[in-house]
Amino acid sequence: MNFRSHVLGCGGYLPERIVTNDEIAKTLDTSDAWIVQRTGIRQRHIAADGELTSDLAVKAAERALTAARLEGGDIDLLVLATATPDNTFPATATKVQARIGMTGGAAFDVHAVCTGFIYALAVADNFLKCGQARRALVIGAETFSRILDWTDRGTCVLFGDGAGALVLEAKATNGHAGAGSGSNMEGGVLSTHLHSDGGNYGILYVDGGPSLNGHVGHLRMEGKEVFRLAVERLAAVVDEALAANGLIAADIDWLVPHQANKRIIDSMGRRLGLPAEKVVMTIDHHANTSAASVPLALAEATADGRIKPGQLVLVEAMGGGVTWGAGLVRW
Ligand code: ACO
Numbered sequence: 001m002n003f004r005s006h007v008l009g010c011g012g013y014l015p016e017r018i019v020t021n022d023e024i025a026k027t028l029d030t031s032d033a034w035i036v037q038r039t040g041i042r043q044r045h046i047a048a049d050g051e052l053t054s055d056l057a058v059k060a061a062e063r064a065l066t067a068a069r070l071e072g073g074d075i076d077l078l079v080l081a082t083a084t085p086d087n088t089f090p091a092t093a094t095k096v097q098a099r100i101g102m103t104g105g106a107a108f109d110v111h112a113v114c115t116g117f118i119y120a121l122a123v124a125d126n127f128l129k130c131g132q133a134r135r136a137l138v139i140g141a142e143t144f145s146r147i148l149d150w151t152d153r154g155t156c157v158l159f160g161d162g163a164g165a166l167v168l169e170a171k172a173t174n175g176h177a178g179a180g181s182g183s184n185m186e187g188g189v190l191s192t193h194l195h196s197d198g199g200n201y202g203i204l205y206v207d208g209g210p211s212l213n214g215h216v217g218h219l220r221m222e223g224k225e226v227f228r229l230a231v232e233r234l235a236a237v238v239d240e241a242l243a244a245n246g247l248i249a250a251d252i253d254w255l256v257p258h259q260a261n262k263r264i265i266d267s268m269g270r271r272l273g274l275p276a277e278k279v280v281m282t283i284d285h286h287a288n289t290s291a292a293s294v295p296l297a298l299a300e301a302t303a304d305g306r307i308k309p310g311q312l313v314l315v316e317a318m319g320g321g322v323t324w325g326a327g328l329v330r331w
Contacts, residue, residue: 003129004188004189005124006168007168008068008135010167010298011064011164012060013056013063014161015046020042020043038263040281041284047145052143053142061078064166075167076133076134078102080139081109081112081291082116084147091107117292117294117317120139121315125327158287159219160286162293166298168189184328189327189328193325193327195325203229205221206218206220230260230261230324233324234257237324237325237326245328253311259289282300311331313328314328
């Protein structure tokens with residue numbers, strides 16, 4: 001039997017504390033005008049002291065489970081995307097597993113920085129399609145505020161903390177599993193497309209790590225080069241996803257992109273010929289929450305009724321590694 005991964009529910013969680021651009025500008029040589037004009041960011045949520053990535057992930061997971069009318073015990077696969085785990089090991093996913101009452105199955109982290117959620121979605125989708133799991137929780141959760149150099153105006157203004165989660169269930173399909181086969185009108189994840197290029201490892205990285213120097217380290221980025229690659233690589237992977245399913249840009253109901261920079265998102269929307277109303281934009285109030293940004297945007301746009309059952313949703317992201325990817329989901 002062939003299976004397809006159907007979306008049962010999603011949820012998001014943001015820490016209570018909001019930090020505006022003006023607040024950052026009190027201690028750093030920057031301004032609200034510069035940040036808004038170059039990035040589209042107006043504010044970000046920052047985790048409280050002692051509030052960990054796992055705490056954000058648990059809250060998002062509980063909301064996604066409620067939306068799916070399920071409990072932790074109904075889940076047999078938990079894939080958590082994060083670049084800011086609670087501890088170097090064990091995987092943050094195992095802590096979340098215990099706290100949501102998931103008593104069996106497997107829980108592990110995947111790490112692809114801002115592309116993490118797309119990677120986690122692809123991993124879970126493949127487990128469900130091949131029958132190795134029945135119901136999956138896919139989570140993106142980050143506390144990037146802990147790895148920022150708050151004296152570096154070129155990076156610290158860009159990021160925020162948060163978590164988002166999606167519940168997927170394997171359902172038998174009439175068609176064949178895999179990209180480009182089966183009906184693209186049938187519900188569920190149509191396909192996912194992942195890429196990485198380790199030749200660009202050094203344009204976006206953290207200058208610490210257990211093996212490197214035993215420190216947590218701070219995020220370092222060549223912003224202009226990341227920007228250039230993002231526009232180029234995201235365009236290619238979106239074309240790949242559409243072609244694999246016999247679809248065209250006009251078929252897309254919602255573009256839910258990684259929220260790194262409004263200018264990157266606008267350029268993708270223009271390239272696809274999508275009006276702004278079809279692009280879910282959260283960067284102004286969330287900033288870049290790395291692996292959490294796509295599921296947080298999905299949670300917002302389903303909760304407010306924008307994304308409806310049967311609609312075609314395109315997700316895409318690019319991040320450190322560099323990694324990039326896209327997925328098409330019939331909601
Ligand atoms: N406030 C005021 N001035 C600033 C700030 C700031 N916060 N940051 C940089 N500047 C200054 C620079 O110092 C520079 O000044 P100079 O000309 O006197 O040297 C000037 O602004 C221009 O700096 P650039 O870096 O060239 O600015 P740019 O227009 O490229 O914008 C930005 C920088 C916003 C970082 C942009 O390059 C960008 O968004 N890049 C992509 C970032 C991204 O997507 N990151 C996430 C990737 S996903 C992940 O995995 C994390």
